[in-house]
Amino acid sequence: MHWSHKDLLDVSQLSVEEIRHVFETARHFLEINRRPVKKVPTLKGKSVVLFFAEPSTRTKTSFDMAAKRLSADSFSLSKSGSSLLKGESLKDTALTLQAMRPDAIVVRHSFSGAAEFLAKNLYCTVINAGDGWHAHPTQALLDGFTLSQVWESFENREILILGDIAHSRVARSDIILLTKLGARVRLCAPRTLLPFDVKNWPVTLFTDLERACEGVDAIICLRLQLERQEAGLLPDLREYAQRYGLARKHLALAKDDVKIMHPGPMNRGVEISSELADGDRSLILDQVEAGVAVRMAVLYLYLARPGTQLHH
Amino acid sequence: MQADLVVKNVVLNDKKGDLIVHQGKIKEFVPGGTERVQAEEEFDGQGFLLWPSLIDVHVHLREPGFEYKEDINSGLKAAIAGGFGQVMAMANTNPVNDSASVTEFMLEQARNFHPHGPFLHPIGALTKGLTGKELSPMAELAEAGCKAFSNDGLPVENNELFRRAVEYSSDLGLKVIDHCEDSYLSHEGLMNEGEVSAYLGLKGIPSVAETMQVARDILMAAYLDLPIHLAHISCRQSVELIAWAKQKSIPITAETCPHYLVWDETLVQGYNTLAKVNPPLRTKDDVLALQQAVREKVIDVLATDHAPHAQFEKDVPFAEAPNGISGLDTALSLCFGLVLDGVLSNDDLIRLFVQAPAEIFDLKANAFQEGDVADFFLFAPEAEWEVGPETMLSKGKNTPALGQKLRGQVMAHFLRGRLVFNRI
Ligand SMILES: [Zn+2]
Numbered sequence: 173m174h175w176s177h178k179d180l181l182d183v184s185q186l187s188v189e190e191i192r193h194v195f196e197t198a199r200h201f202l203e204i205n206r207r208p209v210k211k212v213p214t215l216k217g218k219s220v221v222l223f224f225a226e227p228s229t230r231t232k233t234s235f236d237m238a239a240k241r242l243s244a245d246s247f248s249l250s251k252s253g254s255s256l257l258k259g260e261s262l263k264d265t266a267l268t269l270q271a272m273r274p275d276a277i278v279v280r281h282s283f284s285g286a287a288e289f290l291a292k293n294l295y296c297t298v299i300n301a302g303d304g305w306h307a308h309p310t311q312a313l314l315d316g317f318t319l320s321q322v323w324e325s326f327e328n329r330e331i332l333i334l335g336d337i338a339h340s341r342v343a344r345s346d347i348i349l350l351t352k353l354g355a356r357v358r359l360c361a362p363r364t365l366l367p368f369d370v371k372n373w374p375v376t377l378f379t380d381l382e383r384a385c386e387g388v389d390a391i392i393c394l395r396l397q398l399e400r401q402e403a404g405l406l407p408d409l410r411e412y413a414q415r416y417g418l419a420r421k422h423l424a425l426a427k428d429d430v431k432i433m434h435p436g437p438m439n440r441g442v443e444i445s446s447e448l449a450d451g452d453r454s455l456i457l458d459q460v461e462a463g464v465a466v467r468m469a470v471l472y473l474y475l476a477r478p479g480t481q482l483h484h
Numbered sequence: 485m486q487a488d489l490v491v492k493n494v495v496l497n498d499k500k501g502d503l504i505v506h507q508g509k510i511k512e513f514v515p516g517g518t519e520r521v522q523a524e525e526e527f528d529g530q531g532f533l534l535w536p537s538l539i540d541v542h543v544h545l546r547e548p549g550f551e552y553k554e555d556i557n558s559g560l561k562a563a564i565a566g567g568f569g570q571v572m573a574m575a576n577t578n579p580v581n582d583s584a585s586v587t588e589f590m591l592e593q594a595r596n597f598h599p600h601g602p603f604l605h606p607i608g609a610l611t612k613g614l615t616g617k618e619l620s621p622m623a624e625l626a627e628a629g630c631k632a633f634s635n636d637g638l639p640v641e642n643n644e645l646f647r648r649a650v651e652y653s654s655d656l657g658l659k660v661i662d663h664c665e666d667s668y669l670s671h672e673g674l675m676n677e678g679e680v681s682a683y684l685g686l687k688g689i690p691s692v693a694e695t696m697q698v699a700r701d702i703l704m705a706a707y708l709d710l711p712i713h714l715a716h717i718s719c720r721q722s723v724e725l726i727a728w729a730k731q732k733s734i735p736i737t738a739e740t741c742p743h744y745l746v747w748d749e750t751l752v753q754g755y756n757t758l759a760k761v762n763p764p765l766r767t768k769d770d771v772l773a774l775q776q777a778v779r780e781k782v783i784d785v786l787a788t789d790h791a792p793h794a795q796f797e798k799d800v801p802f803a804e805a806p807n808g809i810s811g812l813d814t815a816l817s818l819c820f821g822l823v824l825d826g827v828l829s830n831d832d833l834i835r836l837f838v839q840a841p842a843e844i845f846d847l848k849a850n851a852f853q854e855g856d857v858a859d860f861f862l863f864a865p866e867a868e869w870e871v872g873p874e875t876m877l878s879k880g881k882n883t884p885a886l887g888q889k890l891r892g893q894v895m896a897h898f899l900r901g902r903l904v905f906n907r908i
Binding site: 261262263281283284285286288289303304305306307341344367368369370371372373 | 677678679681682683684685686687688690754755796799800801802803804
């Protein structure tokens with residue numbers, strides 16, 4: 173497949189065929205990652221800047237490892253640790269980075285639209301590693317990929333996304349990707365953590381967790397930012413955990429082989445019980461493993477020169 | 485008949501004729517033209533419509549303090565080119581216009597650069613430093629030349645203080661202009677709360693943040709039986725409250741801006757910082773409600789809320805961009821587009837941009853009656869122009885209209901019978 177995109181800003185840019193192509197490519201890299209020697213020379217000589225203006229060890233490490241396994245050189249830049257960024261506008265930082273001629277910039281930023289802003293200002297590839305509440309395309313791709321490993325098809329699958337939807341880029345990207353693949357998506361959260369106006373979203377809304385769990389094939393729990401309580405969106409964490417924390421009793425309402433996912437890092441005992449996080453329905457560690465493979469696939473598709481063959 | 489100036493062959497209210505001006509005042513409009521007048525100066529108005537100079541009761545001219553965005557000179561240039569003969573400038577400068585010295589400085593700058601107009605009327609700060617804590621010295625400000633008081637940009641939360649401000653300013657014969665926003669409800673909001681904000685993952689500003697404060701102001705005006713003017717109304721619910729207040733004869737007046745009549749929240753898609761404004765662009769339904777409200781006189785006044793910013797300030801991620809649309813250059817053409825679309829009439833525009841503002845804030849307006857101030861411009865309804873950095877005279881090029889072609893343009897502008905701007 174000819175990959176025509178310059179940037180990866182959101183999964184809404186990708187067609188179903190392209191998403192399936194990412195999965196195909198990731199499946200191949202997943203296999204490589206399970207070999208004793210995990211490195212391939214595919215992206216030798218390419219350089220990737222990991223620009224994380226908002227802290228995220230997990231996603232950053234995953235991208236870093238993905239780049240290194242493809243033999244690309246990766247460089248990290250964090251907002252706090254760099255004099256480059258002090259008091260400088262995002263545009264100036266971006267232009268400075270571009271002047272160093274990287275092939276791609278992977279960006280995490282607390283502002284929605286920051287990745288799109290960089291993409292408009294830069295010639296090199298921009299990969300969105302999460303912007304504000306807006307989008308987290310590689311997370312959605314790895315969530316979809318993880319489920320594609322256990323399901324043959326997404327048709328008629330019921331997937332519940334549970335927790336702080338309003339402030340979640342993971343939820344927004346997951347909804348787009350999973351519905352594109354044919355699944356039906358439910359959202360469950362207290363009203364204060366649902367976006368105000370989602371009448372045109374292809375989802376069913378629930379505020380009652382038990383009803384939301386009826387007959388679902390998978391449940392994606394979202395991380396609760398503990399400061400939501402201070403912002404007045406929740407009365408207290410205990411009440412939240414009781415009403416919206418996923419626990420054993422909910423599994424009885426779901427399909428027998430229901431899968432449980434979480435983008436991490438988890439607040440055990442808040443949005444998910446520890447027992448379920450470690451249980452046999454949990455795909456949480458599979459997601460982490462898939463994350464490296466999916467990000468390798470993304471880097472490969474965006475950075476390999478046209479016509480470059482994938483070497484085994 | 486004696487005359488200083490005759491503008492010949494110009495169209496006023498569908499009638500072609502000559503306008504006769506003497507000593508800065510309108511003498512007469514003679515349909516069909518006149519031969520008997522001996523004028524010192526003649527101006528050919530062939531092909532143009534005659535409009536009274538517009539009044540903008542809500543602009544930000546940025547001087548003192550933010551001259552890189554706009555200064556009084558450039559702001560007034562944009563005003564005259566946009567058809568405005570008088571503008572009322574908000575107090576959120578640096579220093580804030582909360583003392584006579586700032587007011588006097590602003591007036592002096594205007595007189596220095598534009599001795600023959602356009603005319604600047606400063607609006608004094610309602611509270612010292614716009615902090616919402618203590619009343620500003622309103623009498624001192626009125627004496628120095630302020631024509632109204634407002635805490636625009638930083639709404640007053642304290643209802644008791646707001647009440648006292650309305651009472652005190654009424655003693656001076658001046659009105660309070662309120663920026664209607666509950667700042668708890670709008671806290672950290674970046675655009676209208678709704679479908680688009682949900683999709684883009686941007687924190688929303690709910691319309692109820694405006695309507696809550698509109699309701700407060702209506703109740704306050706009713707209780708005190710004193711007038712309050714509501715700035716930049718943006719949504720249907722506010723319109724409905726104002727209509728109710730007017731039915732009850734509560735002394736409320738209100739303005740909206742051209743941008744709320746022509747654009748909606750969908751312009752923010754793609755994180756377009758040029759469409760970032762406060763109050764935010766609302767929904768299509770709100771746009772329709774506002775169009776109806778200005779037609780039916782529920783909303784009295786059109787004002788630009790001209791808010792120029794430097795290009796680098798808008799060239800940032802959406803969350804970091806300042807609020808505001810530069811409006812003086814484009815207001816008339818955007819509204820004339822509504823006339824061409826049959827949404828408004830020319831008479832509506834004259835009422836909204838001239839008569840009502842003059843009445844509410846006690847300013848001089850021109851109705852082309854004998855003795856009126858000879859403030860008028862010649863308007864080319866067929867002229868098409870592209871909004872761009874070169875065609876805008878304001879330093880602020882921040883408008884969603886950038887790159888758009890608009891119809892209708894001011895060709896020549898006369899104030900007190902003197903030609904002060906000429907594009908012909
Ligand atoms: Zn305002």
